[in-house]
Amino acid sequence: MKQIDGTVEVQGPGGWKRTLFGGLSLVLLLLLILVYVFPFYWMVTTSVKTFEEAIRFPPTFIPRTFDMINNYRAAWTMANFPHFARNSLVITLITLVGQLLVTIPAAYAFAKKEFKFKGFLFGFILFDMMIPGQVTFIPIYVFLSNIGWLDTLWALTVPFFISSFGIFFVTQAFKQVPNEVIDAARTDNATELQIILGIMVPMNKPVIVTISLFTVIGKWNDYFWTLILTTSSKVRTLPFAVKSLFALGDGINMWNISMAGNVLLVAPLLIIYIFANKQIKQAFVYGGIK
């Protein structure tokens, strides 16, 4: 094949090379998928087996005895799933709404207003981004215990209304909105609230969806803060339902029931991911690179 610059690309022996390369690629791809799908497959098949088969060694790759209904019913009732699921939903929702109510006005001010100490206050936000929660969890625990918030919904939501990453991210996006648009709205007698809700938010939907997605996934999966800030199962969330099915230490686990509980915990996220994997991956790229 003649190239534009006059060089000739050797194509002849490339034929079998390409086939070999394609074959190797396929083998590698399948191997990768196997490494990632197998633990999930193993979880699901274990969750439908009887206890005797589940702990049999050597293990059976394809289940022969089925006790699916009983396993799932046991996981559902033993761990009191409805209670934890309700906590998960309520806590995730309150945190999301609170976080947006704190983030959007702050980002609007930093992006579109001039005021004294703006640079200093924005520096405050940037500084906060660098302080990991793993440094501050004991003082936060002490503080919340002093004001009597431990083991309440407040403890698991209010401290998480602040996301300095979210404010930074949304501020950068709000800056892109042309000032002319806002000025035009003002001459049309629009209020500040109308500018925020009618212009800033709709024009930056992808960013708002991205930070909301991070909040929802992070809160739904949270283990660390819930462990620190709760003392009973009163306001604990779904991950703790699965943990409670799981006897830590050397005792024999009811693996089939643990895995049934785990399937119940993973399934909602997996289903969402199957339908929205492009958007979710895009959000992580977006949140990472910018």
Next chain:
Amino acid sequence: MGAEAAVARTRRRRRGLLNKVFGCPYVLIAPAVILIAVFSIQPLFFVLQKSFRNFDMVQGIDRFIGLANYRSIFTNPLFLQALGNTFVYMLCTVGFGIVFGVLFGLFLNKRGGMFDLTQSVIFTPHIISYVSISVMWMWVLDPRAGMANYLLQSLGLPTSMWMRGEESSLFSVMIVALWKGLGYTSLIVIAGLQNIPPYIYESARLDRSRGFNLLGRIILPLLSPTLFFLLVTGVIGSFGTFDIINLMTVGGPNNSSNLLVHWIYQTGFQFFRMGPAMAASVVYLAIIAVISLLNFTVFGKKVHYQ
């Protein structure tokens, strides 16, 4: 007429007041600033202050003891072991994470359904909680009836105690953490590769640059901002590791897989020794600060931005 005008006036005034509230930048940022002051700045001072004090909430003790907490942790073999483990964990998970992330990224950055599908599949664990991942892997790695030992046995290899063995516990945890994180790393690498403008590949092709030459001289330097981002976030993230340790090994057996933050948690929450826990938090904070500083100064300049 008069009444209507009055209603309109009050409405306008109310609207004016509301508008002033939402127009005032200090009101808009107040919730954020207050929350940061209460949940970040105040705790930070608390940590710094209590690290020099003997502090016990239960017995009501709180007095200055100088550097005793720091002396206590740096002579505590368990703390030093946890600190060492944290560096090993950081080097292995970030090092192998980036190497495999780049390899996977280069391999998967192609058009075609299978490549896309594989990328989506290996990204899945990134959005799933550590509780699910840990429970799932503890079953695969179960020393008694787990699949991993069965595979090793059928290949004629020695089996392992995995997270229950002193020599293998940290290794087991690192395997799972790597497995969970690689989808994200390779996703970011692919995004970085796609940001390299096509004309660069084009001119490289004209220069007959290919293979390792192309990779080392052109792709990796242009990818360096991405790799740098992964390095910094990876190092900071690995120093903060807690969930997987608490779930899979609880730091054991015999402290063999304990990491810094988990040690702080145990010391402060289970043994109620707040002072040493706070001193260790300051050490952790110092490490993070050094990394952030390196981020902004030394490394930042060496990275190749277009």
